[in-house]
Amino acid sequence: MLVIGIAGGTGSGKTTVVNKIIQSLPSGEVAVLPQDSYYRDSSHIPMEERSKINFDEPAAIEWELLERQLIELKEGHTVHMPTYSYLTCTRQPETIVVEPRDVVIVEGILILTQPRLRDLLDIKVFVDADADDRLIRVISRDCIERGRTPQMVIDRYEAVLKPMHRLYIEPSKRYADLIVPQGGDNRVAIKLLTEYIESRIRRPGIISNF
Numbered sequence: 501m502l503v504i505g506i507a508g509g510t511g512s513g514k515t516t517v518v519n520k521i522i523q524s525l526p527s528g529e530v531a532v533l534p535q536d537s538y539y540r541d542s543s544h545i546p547m548e549e550r551s552k553i554n555f556d557e558p559a560a561i562e563w564e565l566l567e568r569q570l571i572e573l574k575e576g577h578t579v580h581m582p583t584y585s586y587l588t589c590t591r592q593p594e595t596i597v598v599e600p601r602d603v604v605i606v607e608g609i610l611i612l613t614q615p616r617l618r619d620l621l622d623i624k625v626f627v628d629a630d631a632d633d634r635l636i637r638v639i640s641r642d643c644i645e646r647g648r649t650p651q652m653v654i655d656r657y658e659a660v661l662k663p664m665h666r667l668y669i670e671p672s673k674r675y676a677d678l679i680v681p682q683g684g685d686n687r688v689a690i691k692l693l694t695e696y697i698e699s700r701i702r703r704p705g706i707i708s709n710f
Contacts, residue, residue, distance in 0.1 A: 501574055503604045503620060504583030504702050507612040507672060508683070509665050510556070511637035516684025517627050517693075518607050524694040529701070531573065531601040535608020538566045539584045540592035550589035556664035558610050563617065566606070570620050573600050602701045612672035622700075625693065626676035629683035631662075 504521075508514045520617060522530045527573035540562050542550050552561060570578040611617055635657055642648040646657075673679060678687040 501600065501602060501604060502622050502697060503570065503606065504623045504625065504697065505611050505618070506605060506607045506619035506625045506627060507609060507669070507676070508680075509629065509631075509634050509642065509669050510661055511608055511634035512627045512629040513637075513680075513683025513685065514607055514609075514627045517625070517680060517690055518605055520684070520690050521603075521605065521694050521697060522574075525603065525698065525701075528602045529601055530605060531572075531598050532568060532605045532607060533566065533598065534582060535561060535566070535606070535611055537582050537584055537596075538562045539591070543588075543590040543702060545589075547588075553589055554660055554664070555607065555669070556660055558613050558668065561608075561610060563614055567614075567617055567620065569598075570604070570606060570617075573598065573604055574620070576600050609669050610672070612675045613668050618675055623697075624675055624677045624679070625680060626673045627630065627680045627683055628673070631665075633683065 506514050506517055518532060522532075538561050539555065540560060542553060545553075550705070555599070556673065565582070569581065572579050578597060580601045581598045581642060583592040583594050583596060585592055606617070611621075612626065618624060635654075638649050638657065638661070639653045642653045643650060678689070680686050682689075684690070
């Protein structure tokens with residue numbers, strides 16, 4: 501099993517990179533553990549207070565559960581990954597069954613900030629993108645998927661996303677084995693990454709570094 505961590509700022513193109521890796525490999529070879537699925541449950545907090553939750557700081561994530569389930573996958577066990585709703589800011593009763601695969605991708609803005617999680621990753625990738633490009637993507641995504649207005653997104657970007665990026669996400673870049681500039685638009689870097697992954701899973705037991 502090859503475990504890949506893909507980090508980067510909100511709207512940097514992480515999902516695009518993940519999808520291109522999945523598309524480059526035979527069907528069924530990749531399992532994905534998104535950091536967003538492991539947000540701590542907030543159902544005990546009044547609804548009006550949930551909108552104030554800072555989703556961009558490490559304390560918002562139940563890292564212990566993510567790490568435990570990743571270890572279980574590495575040991576060959578099936579796990580039940582939690583699901584989370586951004587609309588209600590609560591963990592949902594439904595879970596997703598994730599089975600061990602040749603490649604497991606752990607994806608999220610904060611995954612390289614966690615020492616124990618980093619130790620479980622074979623390859624650590626940081627998807628980089630200009631702040632303006634990330635903001636445009638965040639506005640488009642949050643307005644469509646999370647019911648926010650453009651002004652709400654911009655206000656949140658200035659108050660939360662920008663300072664948290666500088667405090668936690670940008671510094672975690674130092675732990676990456678590979679930095680992908682230009683986000684999901686960098687076809688050359690993504691091609692090199694996917695070819696490296698293919699070579700690793702075709703030659704089990706061979707360990708090499710970027």
